[in-house]
Amino acid sequence: MRCPFCAHEDSQVKDSRPTEDGAAIRRRRQCEGCAARFTTFERIQLRELTVLKSGGPGEGGRREPFERDKLLRSVSIAARKRPIDPVRLEKLVSSIQRRLETLGEGEVTSQRIGEMVMEGLKGLDSVAYIRFASVYRDFSEARDxxxxxGTVEEVGRG
Known part of the structure; x- marks a missing residue:
């Protein structure tokens, strides 16, 4: 593992343990070049996923690799300043990723991912759900x- 501080090629693992949601292994490493310490995460990946993005009118959609961190950022933005434990957001993203990987398909539409996020956020926090929906469904006016x-029911807080 390359050191993020000095780019030295070798590091030594000092500690390994599962993350709180059990979906990854957290490793503390020490660079053998500069002695700096840093953390890496190791996750299971069942298959390579490609996201089929929707194109504009008359356009074909483009393809890009699925990025778990991008999904987590989107969910975290929707949940910003809400009383939701970050571990619950991690579990939601891990659950969505696992469901996508077990579909048996190498390609998944961004629309399908968005629907899974909406379904997950609906059960966590109504405000985060509405925030995500406003971007996902492209609300353009206050009446949207x-x-x-008006269709959202209150949910218990995380």
Missing amino acids: FEAFA
Whole structure:
């Protein structure tokens, strides 16, 4: 593992343990060049996933590799300043990734991922759910928020 501080090629693992959600292994490493310490995460990947992005009118969609961190960022932005334990967000993203990997398909649409996120956030926090929906469904006016929010039931807090 290359050191992020000095780019030395070798590091020594000082400690390994599972993450709180049990979906990864957290490793503390020490660089053999500069002695700096850093953390890496190791996750299981069942298959390579490609996301088929929706194109504009008359355009074909583009393809890009699935990025778990990008999904976690999107969910975290929707949940910002909400009383949701970050471990629950990690579990949600891990659950979505696992479901996608077990579908048996190498390609998945961004729409399918968005629907899975909406389903997961709906059970966690109604405000995060509405925030995510506002971007995912491209709300353009205040009445879009009002109409959608009227369909949302309050959920228990995480």
